[in-house]
Amino acid sequence: xxxxxxxxxxxxxxxxxWEKGKKGRCGFSLPRRDVEPCPLDEALTRQGLDFPDLSExxxxxxxxxxxxxxxGVDTGMYPLGSCTMKYxxxxxxxxxSLPGFTGAHPLLPSGLSQGALxxxxxFEQYLDEITGMHATTLQPAAGAHGELTGMLIxxxxxxxxxAQRSKIIVPDTAHGTNPASVSLCxxxxxxxxxxxxxxxxxxxxxxxxxxxxxxxMVTNPNTLGLFEENIQKIxxxxxxxxxxxYCDGANMNAVMGVVKMGDIGIDVMQLNLxxxxxxxxxxxxxxxxxxxxxxxxxxxxxxPRVVEENGAYILAEDYPDSIGKISAFHGAFGVIIxxxxxxxSMGPENLKKASQLAVLNAxxxxxxxxxxxxxxxxxxxxxxxxxSDKHQAxxxxxxxxxxxxxxxxxxxxxxxxxxxxxxxxxxxxPTETESKEDIDQFIEAFKAIANEAKEDPxxxxxxxxxxxxxxxxxxxxxxxxxxxx
Amino acid sequence: xxxxxxxxxxIFSMLQVLGVDNLDDLFSTVPEDCRFTGDLNLPxxxxxxxxxxxxxxxxxxxxxxxxxxGFVGAxxxxxxxxxxxxYLLGRSEFVTSYxxxxxxxxQGTLQAxxxxxxxxxxxxxxxxxTASHYDGATALAEALLMAVRITKQQKVAISSLIHPLYRRVxxxxxxxxxxxxxxxxxxxxxxxxxxxxxxxxDLAAVAIQSPNFFGCIENLQVxxxxxxxxxxxxxVSFTEALAYGLLKSPxxxxxxxxxxxxxxxxxPSSFGGPALGILASGKKHMRSLPxxxxxxxxxxxxxxxxxxxxxxxxxxxxxxxxTSNICTNxxxxxxxxxxxxxxxGGAGIRKLAQLNHDKAEYLKTELKNAGFGIPFHSPTFxxxxxxxxxxxxxxxxxxxxxxxxxxxxLAPYYPELANHYLLCVTETRSKNDMDALVREVKS
Numbered sequence: 001x002x003x004x005x006x007x008x009x010x011x012x013x014x015x016x017x018w019e020k021g022k023k024g025r026c027g028f029s030l031p032r033r034d035v036e037p038c039p040l041d042e043a044l045t046r047q048g049l050d051f052p053d054l055s056e057x058x059x060x061x062x063x064x065x066x067x068x069x070x071x072g073v074d075t076g077m078y079p080l081g082s083c084t085m086k087y088x089x090x091x092x093x094x095x096x097s098l099p100g101f102t103g104a105h106p107l108l109p110s111g112l113s114q115g116a117l118x119x120x121x122x123f124e125q126y127l128d129e130i131t132g133m134h135a136t137t138l139q140p141a142a143g144a145h146g147e148l149t150g151m152l153i154x155x156x157x158x159x160x161x162x163a164q165r166s167k168i169i170v171p172d173t174a175h176g177t178n179p180a181s182v183s184l185c186x187x188x189x190x191x192x193x194x195x196x197x198x199x200x201x202x203x204x205x206x207x208x209x210x211x212x213x214x215x216x217m218v219t220n221p222n223t224l225g226l227f228e229e230n231i232q233k234i235x236x237x238x239x240x241x242x243x244x245x246y247c248d249g250a251n252m253n254a255v256m257g258v259v260k261m262g263d264i265g266i267d268v269m270q271l272n273l274x275x276x277x278x279x280x281x282x283x284x285x286x287x288x289x290x291x292x293x294x295x296x297x298x299x300x301x302x303x304p305r306v307v308e309e310n311g312a313y314i315l316a317e318d319y320p321d322s323i324g325k326i327s328a329f330h331g332a333f334g335v336i337i338x339x340x341x342x343x344x345s346m347g348p349e350n351l352k353k354a355s356q357l358a359v360l361n362a363x364x365x366x367x368x369x370x371x372x373x374x375x376x377x378x379x380x381x382x383x384x385x386x387x388s389d390k391h392q393a394x395x396x397x398x399x400x401x402x403x404x405x406x407x408x409x410x411x412x413x414x415x416x417x418x419x420x421x422x423x424x425x426x427x428x429x430p431t432e433t434e435s436k437e438d439i440d441q442f443i444e445a446f447k448a449i450a451n452e453a454k455e456d457p458x459x460x461x462x463x464x465x466x467x468x469x470x471x472x473x474x475x476x477x478x479x480x481x482x483x484x485x
Numbered sequence: 486x487x488x489x490x491x492x493x494x495x496i497f498s499m500l501q502v503l504g505v506d507n508l509d510d511l512f513s514t515v516p517e518d519c520r521f522t523g524d525l526n527l528p529x530x531x532x533x534x535x536x537x538x539x540x541x542x543x544x545x546x547x548x549x550x551x552x553x554x555g556f557v558g559a560x561x562x563x564x565x566x567x568x569x570x571x572y573l574l575g576r577s578e579f580v581t582s583y584x585x586x587x588x589x590x591x592q593g594t595l596q597a598x599x600x601x602x603x604x605x606x607x608x609x610x611x612x613x614x615t616a617s618h619y620d621g622a623t624a625l626a627e628a629l630l631m632a633v634r635i636t637k638q639q640k641v642a643i644s645s646l647i648h649p650l651y652r653r654v655x656x657x658x659x660x661x662x663x664x665x666x667x668x669x670x671x672x673x674x675x676x677x678x679x680x681x682x683x684x685x686x687d688l689a690a691v692a693i694q695s696p697n698f699f700g701c702i703e704n705l706q707v708x709x710x711x712x713x714x715x716x717x718x719x720x721v722s723f724t725e726a727l728a729y730g731l732l733k734s735p736x737x738x739x740x741x742x743x744x745x746x747x748x749x750x751x752x753p754s755s756f757g758g759p760a761l762g763i764l765a766s767g768k769k770h771m772r773s774l775p776x777x778x779x780x781x782x783x784x785x786x787x788x789x790x791x792x793x794x795x796x797x798x799x800x801x802x803x804x805x806x807x808t809s810n811i812c813t814n815x816x817x818x819x820x821x822x823x824x825x826x827x828x829x830g831g832a833g834i835r836k837l838a839q840l841n842h843d844k845a846e847y848l849k850t851e852l853k854n855a856g857f858g859i860p861f862h863s864p865t866f867x868x869x870x871x872x873x874x875x876x877x878x879x880x881x882x883x884x885x886x887x888x889x890x891x892x893x894x895l896a897p898y899y900p901e902l903a904n905h906y907l908l909c910v911t912e913t914r915s916k917n918d919m920d921a922l923v924r925e926v927k928s
Contacts, residue, residue: 017600017827027828028567030836034916035847037839040864044702046733050607051831056569059827063573063597070593072581083583087488091533093575096755100544106561106757107893108548112885115543116756129526141619141758142813144800155661180800180810186661189805227514258512260521274813278488280577282817283594284584284616284777286759302657324657328560328622328650328746329757341540347530350486356508357491363511364499380514404589413587418801435490436499467589469790474588477782477794481771483613484603485781 002441005076005410008466014065016485021054069468070283071412077438081384081415081427082175082223084253084275086358089345092278092338101337106329110314116333117313121306123340124290127271130351131249132260133292137301139331143250146270146289147181147217152323153268153293153300154215154244155185160300160321165214165243171200172421173222175248187214194421198224198377202233209237215244215267221251223419223427224377225362225384227259235265244268244297252276253431254359254382257352261292268293273332277339288335302326357432358383361439365428368443372450376422384429388422397453397460399424404471405452407464409445486530548890554918555890556848558868558909559698560621560648560724560746561754565913570751570824579820584777584813588792595791598816599779601823608729608826609743610736611765616777617819618762618811621746622654625692625722627775627809628744628764629655632690632718633664634808635773640665641690642717644677646697648724649898664689675701675861675870679711688717690742695721695735696728698898699861699907700845700868705738718742726750726763726822728866730829730838742766751825752818761818772798775809777816837912841867845910848919852908855927860905868909870895870902873926877904884925891922 054062072078078085096102104116124136140146151168158165168182170189179189190208195201205216216238220228228234235245247261247269253276261269273279274287281287293301303322304315346354359382366375366385374390389399403413403426415427430439452459464470491499496508505511512520531539548555550563574580578593585591585598598616605614618624629641643652645668652668659666667685672678677693691712695703705721712719721735723745729735735743747761748754766774772795780794800807829837845867853859858872871892873880884891892906899905910919 014596016596016603017823018603021830023832026830026833027569028830028833028837029565030833031565031840031912033840033843035843038843038846039839040731040842044733044864045731046729046737049730049831049834051604051826051829051834053830053832054827056567056828059824060569060573062827063576063579063824066593066597067573067576067578068593069591069596070578070582071590072578074577074581078581078583080583080586085581085583088581089488091536093580095536095540095544097571098540098544100547100549102753102755103549103563104547104756105549105555105557105563105754105890107557107559108890109885112548112553112890113546113756115546118546119543126527132521141623141815142811144810144812145619145623148810152657152661176801176804177810177812179805180803180807183805183807184658184810186663227512227519229514229516229519232516232519255512255515257525258521259515259519263521264519272813280580280817281583281813282815283579283582283591283598283820284816285813286619286815286818287813323660325622325650325653326657327758328620328648328654328760332619332758333756334753334759337540341536344528344531344539345533345536346486346488348525348527350489350530351525351527353486353489353508356511357489357496359511360491360496360499360503360508363503363505367502380511382514403587407587407590412590415586433488433490436495464589468592469589469784469788470786472588472784472790472792473782474792474794477780477792478797481778481794482781483599483771483778483794484606485599 006408006466011068011468012065014062017062018052018485020058021052023053025053025055027054027056027059076410077434077442078412079414079428079430081429084429084431086278086431087433088278088280089342092341095341096334096337114313117306119340121308121313123336126343127290127292130256131269131292132262134295135298135301136290136292138290138336139302139327140289140291141327141332142285142287143270143272143289144177144181146291147177147248148184149291149302149326150246150268150270151181151185153297156300156323157244157297158214165212167213169208169213169216171218173224173419174217174219175223175250178217178248182217198226199228200230200234202230205234206237209241209243211241213243215246217246217248219248219251221254221382224386225381227382232264250275251383254355256355258355262294268297273335273339278342279335279338286332286335288332354432361430361432361434365430365439365443369446372447373426384427386422387426389424392453395453395457397457399426401460402449405449405460405463406445408466411442411445553888553890556908556910556922557890557893559893559907561757562725562749562911563754563913564749564911566751566753567828570821570828573824574821585793588790592790595779597820597823599781599791601819602779604823604826605763606765609765610734611743612768613771614763614765615774616779617815618764618776619815620760620762621724622651624744624762624764625651626655626658628720628742629690629692631742631773631775632720635770636689636718638687638689640667640688641692642667642669642682642685642688643692644669644694646671646677646699647692647694647722648698674863675699676703676863679708682711682715688715690718690720692720692722694723696725696866699870700865701861701863702732702866705735709739725866727838727841730834731842747822750822752821759815759818761815761822773808776811777814840912844914845869848910851923855923867911868907871906871908873904873906875904880926887925889922889925891926
């Protein structure tokens with residue numbers, strides 16, 4: 001094994017913002033006053049605002065030091081399952097920061113915003129092509145927001161049919177946000193258990209699908225990293241009873257150019273641009289969650305829609321069955337630019353290749369680690385694989401201990417304790433942008449940790465040792481919340 | 486492809502480990518009839534340099550500063566953003582990390598968001614602000630759903646002077662719930678008419694925006710009292726966060742929940758997104774808040790650190806019983822706002838807010854002196870409504886030819902307000918810009 005990536009860096013201590021600074025400092029170049037002062041009635045104005053007063057240097061050092069306590073994809077491998085932490089190309093950041101885009105007001109007349117509208121129009125078409133769906137909205141601001149939009153569309157569809165339904169089937173291998181999105185729309189999620197192969201069986205769905213069920217919400221590939229092989233038959237069963245099939249497309253990175261969801265019975269799905277289409281995750285957003293629908297659901301998409309008319313692009317509002325607006329303006333436009341740039345840089349062949357390599361990397365890790373870690377579903381996976389801590393139980397080592405120890409080796413841990421169907425789950429999604437060398441090093445690190453679990457388990461219990469802080473007291477944080485200084 | 490590091494040799498040796506002949510065979514679990522066998526019909530790959538040309542062409546069609554002088558706000562405001570903020574925000578340790586599920590490796594994001602929560606709470610005079618929501622509209626919708634959960638009442642009254650697009654988002658969120666949304670009309674002074682509340686019972690919330698969509702500052706004290714008299718929660722919304730650098734905060738006026746837009750705090754307009762939904766409440770209601778929260782704690786050595794907390798409210802733990810489905814939020818926007826608030830500082834934000842107000846007053850007075858109507862007489866912050874003579878649409882178009890965007894036409898949102906325009910002036914418009922506007926509309 002090569003030298004471990006993990007090392008102790010030069011991390012500086014840095015207090016809270018308001019523990020710094022001095023009255024009289026300012027980090028903002030105040031614009032010239034070229035009009036007379038015109039005071040507001042004192043009854044309306046506040047006494048003062050308790051913000052710290054800092055110079056530009058104070059601010060720059062503060063955030064530079066904080067940044068150094070963080071680990072990002074640019075730092076190293078970040079195999080967080082279900083999150084698709086692929087590399088975010090730098091040119092995309094540059095395109096999104098072009099002044100013509102950043103300065104654009106969202107209520108500009110369409111004649112003054114043709115470039116933005118053209119890009120949105122084309123981008124919707126690209127997503128239609130990748131998903132095999134008929135039409136797309138870019139308005140949802142994140143994956144879960146897309147799920148909500150999709151559920152609202154299903155709700156509106158049944159309402160239009162004249163008979164509202166009360167339930168949605170949600171498999172145990174669905175994303176955690178799915179049941180919450182379902183219930184936000186007033187539907188009751190009905191759980192269905194996946195079979196011993198980790199996928200949905202036709203029979204299990206047939207048993208519970210009825211006339212009061214609005215549809216099914218399937219994550220495909222599912223959160224075990226497995227393709228739902230019975231999806232077409234399941235879709236037939238759901239459709240036969242008048243239901244709709246929602247696909248959580250957060251895992252689309254596995255199947256670009258390999259599967260078109262529109263061809264296999266999906267009626268509506270969301271894409272996560274911050275996952276599949278490389279836009280950076282920003283420490284928890286902004287993301288973007290476009291929703292693509294089959295033809296029969298197009299009338300329900302949010303408004304306004306971008307429409308081409310005689311070579312010009314306009315925003316059209318006249319869709320009486322639309323669910324309305326889901327964001328104030330056009331969604332996370334700045335994120336959309338990055339995803340658009342990604343698709344234009346990749347082209348069709350490389351998008352397919354990205355999926356192939358994502359699947360290759362995941363299977364390679366699965367194959368090489370399966371003796372070291374327990375693999376509950378030993379079959380070819382898609383873009384991610386799920387292990388458990390069963391082999392380490394004898395040494396009283398849990399998933400969390402191995403995850404924390406990985407930090408000392410210089411890797412961000414995988415997703416842990418999810419999906420819930422695997423106790424002590426370790427969900428690894430390497431993505432296609434990790435090289436074989438980095439993946440080999442990750443595998444060797446995990447093997448070394450499994451070895452330490454046998455020989456010196458305290459190394460794991462005490463991990464991490466090389467981060468800014470050691471394990472944190474999350475129990476007290478929740479019992480006695482301190483949410484502001 | 487520069488983002489795909491695998492050499493043919495890598496691929497070959499990895500496939501060998503798997504006992505698979507080629508990349509296509511990796512998909513053996515995808516049934517034949519589920520596979521797409523054609524080629525995606527997408528434009529061929531561009532080189533980095535071709536992409537630069539293509540994107541410049543698209544972005545060059547957009548009407549933006551400094552070539553265009555815009556006087557449009559209405560929920561998206563042009564403010565100066567210090568280079569230091571944009572620069573720091575580009576630090577890839579912030580940009581390329583995700584939700585800080587592993588706190589030991591994410592202390593940078595966590596401390597920064599804790600600081601954001603603190604500054605946002607101070608700005609609004611509230612005790613707790615969440616780590617962020619998508620935008621002002623969804624923050625308001627979530628605030629109202631939260632009020633329904635807390636009060637167990639199913640009706641909300643919202644001012645018709647809340648941003649029209651926010652009200653539409655609220656309608657969308659409420660459509661499947663069966664909860665009722667009642668709109669309160671407005672008075673001739675350009676503020677909310679709350680007299681209708683007298684006849685309403687069982688209200689979960691009364692929601693007011695201040696400054697409202699007409700730019701007018703609402704009397705939150707009186708409206709909050711009315712809301713509480715009806716035993717409902719008082720929800721305050723806003724589109725222009727900078728106003729609270731100068732105005733008394735919603736918290737001072739008794740707001741129970743505040744949900745609005747933080748774009749003004751260091752985030753570019755960017756055609757409306759990504760934005761920053763700010764949601765805040767008192768401690769009393771913190772366990773009902775939707776969205777992520779960062780809390781302060783200690784590590785094993787007793788050192789201060791930060792973690793995501795109160796997760797039992799959230800979807801990944803509580804599933805369908807969660808306070809919201811929100812997962813990915815707008816963390817980097819919150820970080821931008823924190824950097825901006827830290828840069829402007831307590832003294833600076835007041836001066837900046839005052840300058841916004843004073844410039845808007847200058848233009849308002851000049852237009853009034855030029856004979857145009859100022860229909861609403863309540864005090865305003867940096868936006869106000871002007872009534873132009875009928876046929877102003879032509880003048881508006883003519884001004885666009887001269888690279889001036891003379892406000893937003895209100896008729897599509899308020900059909901009774903023909904020829905009324907909403908104008909906005911921030912610190913980015915100079916006296917010369919304003920004088921040019923007045924000269925042109927007069928001619």
